[in-house]
Amino acid sequence: MGELKTFKLKTLDILESNDEDIIHHEIPLLDGLIINREDDQNRWVIEAYVKHDLLTFFNDLKSKKDEVMVQVKITKESNTPATFITQIISVNEIGPHMNILFMGQIVDRQKGIIKETLQKLVEEGYQGESLIKKFKEEI
Template sequence: MKTFKLKLLNIMEEKNGEIIPNHIPLLDGLIIDREDEKNQWTVEAYTERSLQPYFEELQASKSEVLIQVKISKESNAMATFITSIIGINEIGANINVLFIGNIVDKRKENIESLLTALIDEGFQGKELLEKFKELT
């Protein structure tokens, strides 16, 4: 297992047909790559108790929760996860919320999109490989 600092958490919510990030203020947090056979990650968000009803409602109403996080540094790119809430715990005057889920691999999606665009532009064979290397 590998453990990282959770720097930012957004709960992705659907409103009027759009996906909107709901920023959750963190007091602290961790993200753990469990390195298990299901490629699951655990996200622990330590936040204010005033958010407890929000998370309880989210847990009761949705089997899957789409989240975006920043790991280790604010300057890192956002990572997207499909998760479920597995626990909400009172800790002193605050709460922690535990999520478990899988990362959505945007890099693979981006690579596939780039390759498709290059093929649509007529690149093939060695020329396709050279153009792909140039752009990545």
């Protein structure tokens, strides 16, 4: 296995589909890291360090969804966002704060294509798990 590459996580959005729209949940980060594991499945680990008041949101997300689509900016705010399909590995309380660990694969570096693809699939009536499944096939 190659050397792990670690980057600073600057922004984190959770992307959720409902009816015909994509909802962006902007997660206010206290801190965060993203690690390219450089394994054979090209998986990345994303660690978000956030305020404790997001505990219910993330526990609900973890229990309701097998896969969570996230959009992140790495290193600096001005960078283009990268989109990942992830699973929440763990939600941990750390004193007055908490962290969430996601593991997943990067899906595309070009956000325009992602937004168009998602929009098209949502308009075709895909939702929830079937939307994510179809989205994976399309990209």
